[in-house]
Amino acid sequence: MLRLCILLFKRETRLLFRRPMELANPLVFFALVISLFPLAIGPESRLLATIAPGVVWVAALLAVLLSLDGLFRSDYEDGSLEQWVLAPQPLSLLVLIKVLAHWLCSGLALVLLSPLLGLMLGLPERTLGVLLLSLLLGTPVLSLLGAVGAALTVGLKRGGLLLALLILPLYIPVLILGSGALQASLQGLPTAGYLWWLASLMVLAVSLAPLAIAAGLKISVAE
Amino acid sequence: MNWTWFHKWGSPKWFYEMSGAWLRALAWAAAVLLLLGTVWGLAIAPQDYQQGNSFRIIYIHVPAAFLAQSCYLMLAVAGVIGLVWKMKLADVALQCAAPIGASMTFIALLTGAVWGKPTWGTWWVWDARLTSMLILLFLYFGVIALSQAISNRDSAAKACAVLSIVGVINLPIIKYSVEWWNTLHQPATFKITEKPAMPMEMWLPLLVMVLGFYCFFAAVLLMRMRLEVLKRESRTRWVRAEVEGRA
Amino acid sequence: MSFASFADFIAMGGHGPYVWLSYGISAVVLGLNVLLPVLAHRRYIADEARRIRREEAAQ
Numbered sequence: 328m329l330r331l332c333i334l335l336f337k338r339e340t341r342l343l344f345r346r347p348m349e350l351a352n353p354l355v356f357f358a359l360v361i362s363l364f365p366l367a368i369g370p371e372s373r374l375l376a377t378i379a380p381g382v383v384w385v386a387a388l389l390a391v392l393l394s395l396d397g398l399f400r401s402d403y404e405d406g407s408l409e410q411w412v413l414a415p416q417p418l419s420l421l422v423l424i425k426v427l428a429h430w431l432c433s434g435l436a437l438v439l440l441s442p443l444l445g446l447m448l449g450l451p452e453r454t455l456g457v458l459l460l461s462l463l464l465g466t467p468v469l470s471l472l473g474a475v476g477a478a479l480t481v482g483l484k485r486g487g488l489l490l491a492l493l494i495l496p497l498y499i500p501v502l503i504l505g506s507g508a509l510q511a512s513l514q515g516l517p518t519a520g521y522l523w524w525l526a527s528l529m530v531l532a533v534s535l536a537p538l539a540i541a542a543g544l545k546i547s548v549a550e
Numbered sequence: 551m552n553w554t555w556f557h558k559w560g561s562p563k564w565f566y567e568m569s570g571a572w573l574r575a576l577a578w579a580a581a582v583l584l585l586l587g588t589v590w591g592l593a594i595a596p597q598d599y600q601q602g603n604s605f606r607i608i609y610i611h612v613p614a615a616f617l618a619q620s621c622y623l624m625l626a627v628a629g630v631i632g633l634v635w636k637m638k639l640a641d642v643a644l645q646c647a648a649p650i651g652a653s654m655t656f657i658a659l660l661t662g663a664v665w666g667k668p669t670w671g672t673w674w675v676w677d678a679r680l681t682s683m684l685i686l687l688f689l690y691f692g693v694i695a696l697s698q699a700i701s702n703r704d705s706a707a708k709a710c711a712v713l714s715i716v717g718v719i720n721l722p723i724i725k726y727s728v729e730w731w732n733t734l735h736q737p738a739t740f741k742i743t744e745k746p747a748m749p750m751e752m753w754l755p756l757l758v759m760v761l762g763f764y765c766f767f768a769a770v771l772l773m774r775m776r777l778e779v780l781k782r783e784s785r786t787r788w789v790r791a792e793v794e795g796r797a
Numbered sequence: 798m799s800f801a802s803f804a805d806f807i808a809m810g811g812h813g814p815y816v817w818l819s820y821g822i823s824a825v826v827l828g829l830n831v832l833l834p835v836l837a838h839r840r841y842i843a844d845e846a847r848r849i850r851r852e853e854a855a856q
Contacts, residue, residue: 472716475712475716479696479709479712479713480696482700482705483700489695489696489699492688492695493692493695494692495688496685496688496689496692496717496724497689497716497717497720497724499685499724499727499728500720500724503727503728503730504727507730507731507734528723535719539712539715539716542633542712543709543712546705546708546709546712547709549705550700550702550705588820592806592816592820593806597810602812603809603810603813603816604809604812604815604816606809606816607819610819610823611819614823650830653826653829653830657827660819660822661819661822661823664815664819664822665815667815668812668815766827766830770830770834773834773835773838774834776838777834777837780838780841781841784845790849793845793849794846794849796842796846
């Protein structure tokens with residue numbers, strides 16, 4: 328079982344790195360959305376720093392969502408998804424590994440890019456640690472929840488907008504806790520409470536979301 | 551334990567034949583209760599000492615908000631029944647209830663906003679309850695959009711079932727996080743729907759209205775479900791006889 | 798009765814527009830909820846009856 332998981336993980340990462348531009352696109356989108364805000368509301372640094380927590384988190388939310396649209400598409404089109412559904416191993420474990428591989432290749436890069444963009448928005452250095460940590464805890468939840476939507480919409484022609492419609496409302500707790508943590512650290516308040524909550528949401532998502540993803544994939548494949 | 555009552559629900563024909571009488575009873579109950587509650591709440595109940603007469607909006611705002619939440623819960627319950635016992639009628643109920651729930655959420659939001667004008671002085675305040683209602687409306691839109699997007703009837707119902715179950719697990723998390731967010735950003739707003747102690751004369755019409763809204767919901771749901779059952783079974787003999795009898 | 802006259806009832810102590818606006822819109826939404834399924838049901842029955850007649854004529 329473990330060997331199979333490692334093999335699957337290797338396959339997924341190799342497939343992802345075969346098309347590096349698709350991995351880079353969400354990062355470019357993330358940076359682009361963040362740089363739109365100073366252009367829209369003006370370059371005054373104090374104003375930018377106060378809205379930075381929200382801006383960074385909303386941009387991260389959209390970038391993760393965008394990257395998930397094609398998560399299952401190629402597997403669906405070439406038929407390997409059907410093999411997965413028929414495989415003797417539990418489907419929820421397989422999809423958990425797939426989402427994990429996807430997060431390590433695209434979500435983690437986004438987390439690592441975020442301090443740079445935070446500095447550009449005028450966030451003080453002392454808050455960058457909380458920014459990193461909150462995104463590190465939050466983006467896996469975003470990936471897992473988004474994968475539920477991606478599984479349900481994989482068979483549809485134009486699933487992208489529908490995916491956003493289905494999943495964005497479910498992202499709201501992560502958004503509130505993540506940007507709340509950043510705001511608290513900006514004001515010099517303790518942030519541990521937010522981060523613990525984010526961590527518990529992550530545990531919840533890791534344990535429950537794979538079941539929903541598997542159920543969604545089964546429905547989409549059966550169609 | 552005798553399970554025949556449960557198996558009966560698997561038969562669309564049985565449902566269609568029985569639901570006609572239920573529909574009539576529920577429609578009458580809804581009409582009487584809603585009329586009684588409206589007259590009682592609008593004309594007879596005393597006015598609130600703080601908010602004056604604008605508090606009378608409570609008699610639609612609170613029942614609609616109640617129903618909006620319990621309807622989403624019902625979607626998830628129907629989803630579980632449809633997924634576990636493969637009951638077709640549960641699928642029908644899920645897809646028919648979503649638009650009704652969305653319209654109830656819309657009523658709750660709109661009356662909340664109108665109520666906000668005389669109480670807070672603005673049409674919209676990011677108050678915890680109104681905000682979670684808004685998110686609930688988006689959740690309903692998601693379910694409706696998904697059921698419209700998938701052309702295969704069975705997969706659409708199953709997909710909506712999964713989505714509404716995921717939504718129901720998320721709903722308490724959303725509610726608590728929004729409340730938390732609200733207390734952080736607006737420490738002291740006057741909450742319209744938090745009444746310390748409502749006197750009996752104000753409380754009774756509210757109860758009547760809540761019951762009336764539930765009966766209304768059940769009646770409209772049955773109407774939609776009966777049509778959907780006819781459409782799904784359009785090739786059977788009993789539907790044909792029904793159509794010829796009605797036309 | 799908590800109102801002295803009918804004019805008082807309409808005015809709602811100055812809050813009339815808000816109260817009547819919310820009751821009015823709610824009545825419209827509830828009415829649509831009833832009306833749309835009834836119309837859809839009628840249309841469906843009519844369409845099906847026409848289809849059955851056509852099929853019988855074709856045979």
